Amino acid sequence: xxxxRDYLQLMKPLQTALLMFTMxxxxxxxxxxxxxxxxxxxxxxxxxxxxxGTTALNMYLETDIDALMPRTSRRxxxxxxxxxxxxxAFSIVSYLLGVALIRLINPWxxxxxxxxxxxxxxxxxxxxxxxxxxxxxxxxxxxxxxxxGGWTAYTGRPEAAxxxxxxxxMAWIPMHIWFIATYYLDxxxxxxxxxxPVVKGERRAALYIAFSIxxxxxxxxxxxxxxxxxxxxxxxxxxxxxxxxxxxxxxxLNPSRTAARRLFKVASPYLATIFLVxxxxxxxxxx
Numbered sequence: 001x002x003x004x005r006d007y008l009q010l011m012k013p014l015q016t017a018l019l020m021f022t023m024x025x026x027x028x029x030x031x032x033x034x035x036x037x038x039x040x041x042x043x044x045x046x047x048x049x050x051x052x053g054t055t056a057l058n059m060y061l062e063t064d065i066d067a068l069m070p071r072t073s074r075r076x077x078x079x080x081x082x083x084x085x086x087x088x089a090f091s092i093v094s095y096l097l098g099v100a101l102i103r104l105i106n107p108w109x110x111x112x113x114x115x116x117x118x119x120x121x122x123x124x125x126x127x128x129x130x131x132x133x134x135x136x137x138x139x140x141x142x143x144x145x146x147x148x149g150g151w152t153a154y155t156g157r158p159e160a161a162x163x164x165x166x167x168x169x170m171a172w173i174p175m176h177i178w179f180i181a182t183y184y185l186d187x188x189x190x191x192x193x194x195x196x197p198v199v200k201g202e203r204r205a206a207l208y209i210a211f212s213i214x215x216x217x218x219x220x221x222x223x224x225x226x227x228x229x230x231x232x233x234x235x236x237x238x239x240x241x242x243x244x245x246x247x248x249x250x251x252x253l254n255p256s257r258t259a260a261r262r263l264f265k266v267a268s269p270y271l272a273t274i275f276l277v278x279x280x281x282x283x284x285x286x287x
Contacts, residue, residue, distance in 0.1 A: 001080040002076065002081050002086070005255065006076040006081050006082050007056075007082070007090060009074075009075065009076055010052075010055070010056040010075075010076055010077075010082070010087060010090065010091070011051075011052030011053075011055050012052075012055045012059075012061055013052075013055055013092075015055065016048065016051050016052050016055060018268055018271070018272065019051050019143065019146045019169075020044070020047055020048060020051065020146065021272050021275060021276075022146055022147040022150070022165075022168075022169050022271065022272075022275050023043065023047055023146035023149060023150035024040075024043070024044075024150060024250070024279070025147070025150070025272075025274075025275025025276060025278060025279045026147040026148070026149075026150035026151040026162070026165045026275065026278075026279075027039070027040070027043060027148075027150035027151065027154055027279075028279035028280075028282060028283055029151070029152070029161075029165065029229065029275070029278040029279045029281075029282050029287075030151045030153075030154040030155055030161070030162075030227065030228075030282070031154035032282035032283050032285070033283050033285075034154075035154055039105055039153055039154065042102065042104050042105050043102070043105065043109070043149075043153050045065075045098075045101055046097075046098045046099070046101030046102040046104075046105075046113075046248075047098065047102070047146065047149070047150075047267050048098070049094045049095065049097045049098030049101065050094075050095055050096075050098025050099055050102060050113045050116070050117075051098070051116070051146060052094055053090075053091045053092065053093070053094030053095030053096075053097075053098055054091070054095055054116060054117050054120055054142075055091075055122060056087060056090055056091035056094060057088070057091035057092070057095065057121055058120060058121060058125050059075065059076075059077055059087070060077065060084060060087045060088050061121070061125050061126065062078045062090060062125065062129075063078055063084065065191045065193065066078040066233070067096075068187075068190050068191040069184070069188070069190065069191050070187060070188040071184055071187055072187075073259060075218035095117065098113065098115055099114075102149075105153050106152065106153065106156045108149075108152035108156060108157060108158055109149045109152050109153045111149075111152075111158075112145045112146070112148045112149030112152060113145070113149060114140045115145050115148075116143075116146065116149075117142075118142075119138055119139070119141040119142035119145070119150025120139065120142035123138040123141075124136075124138040124139040124142060129193065130192070130193060130194070132194060133193070133194045133195060133196045133198070133199040133200060133255040134196065135194070135195070136173055136174060136177045136178070136195075136196075137144050139173060139177070140169070140170040140171075140173035140174070141166075141170060143169050143170060143172075143173050143221075144165075144166030144167060144168075144169040144170040145166065146169075147162075147163050147165040147166045147168065147169050147275075148163065148165065148166040150165070151165050159228075160222075160226055161223060161226055161228035164219050164220075164222050164223045164226070164228065164287075165223065165228075166218055167215070167216075167219040168219045168223075168271075168274060168275075169271065170221060171213070171216035171219060172212070172216055172267065172270070172271045173210045173212075174208055174209045174212040175209050175212065175213065175248075175263065175264075175267045175270075176242070176264065176267040176271075177195070178195065178196055178197055178205045178208070178209055179209070179260045179261070179263045179264040179267065180260075180261075180264045181196070181197050181198065181205075181260040181261035182196035182202050182205060182255070182257065182263060183257050183260040184198040185197060185198060185202075185257070196208060197201065202251075202255040202260070203252050203255060206248050206249075206252040206255065207252065209248050210245050210248045210249065210252075213241050213244050213245050213248065214241070214245070215260075216237070216241065216256075217237050217241035218276070219240060220233060220234060220237035220238075220274065221234065221237075223278070224247070228287075229278050229281070229287060230278070230281035230282070230286050231286075231287075232277050232281050232286065232287075233274065233277045233278040233281055236257075236273060236274060236277045237274050237284050240270055240273065244266075244270060247263060247266075248263070251263060
């Protein structure tokens with residue numbers, strides 16, 4: 001019988017937590033200490049339900065894939081711990097409750113939630129993931145929407161900085177996804193998912209990842225130039241970007257599953273650090 005832990009797993013709590021971290025990092029980077037408590041509470045509960053509901057629906061739609069891959073075969077759906085119809089109902093109800101709460105903030109934050117769903121479920125999961133090696137480009141847009149929504153939750157309008165904050169996350173996605181796909185290369189081959197490392201090889205993927213890191217640093221530079229990020233954020237992003245590119249280059253010269261796993265492990269702290277510093281600068285008045 002399914003328990004609360006199984007339903008929580010359907011929301012991929014670690015992934016959801018990271019996306020919410022970027023959402024709140026963007027919120028406080030936009031508003032600093034002036035962010036209303038009401039906005040914080042609504043965004044926390046509504047954001048968790050909307051992101052988690054979208055993720056649960058994604059898992060519902062990918063049950064067949066998860067069943068073929070050893071690393072995902074123990075998830076609640078492929079393992080048979082939760083009935084598919086219950087997962088479908090749970091995901092839809094969670095998402096709609098999240099949207100209802102986000103509506104109490106402002107229309108542009110609702111737009112972010114809707115676009116996150118559209119790009120994740122319709123464009124990425126349904127149309128692109130099983131058809132093209134560049135599927136995560138669309139998935140990356142979905143990943144950037146929490147940051148966009150966090151920024152607009154304070155400003156109430158889509159400033160250039162909101163798009164740039166989303167771009168920081170979007171440009172991070174290749175490092176996160178393609179290195180885990182490299183580590184679990186055999187799983188993705190077995191499931192027939194044309195991730196870039198599977199189709200073009202680990203080295204080609206590494207080159208694309210290096211380009212995406214440069215794009216991410218450029219997005220932070222742009223945030224600095226428009227006055228939305230401070231000097232500390234700029235310096236941290238540059239140092240982390242150079243360090244990441246050096247590690248990716250070493251991987252390019254000598255690709256291995258072990259190195260791919262190490263790079264995947266540092267990807268999340270790398271992104272979180274940028275948003276943490278950006279938010280702290282604004283909260284303490286340095287940006």
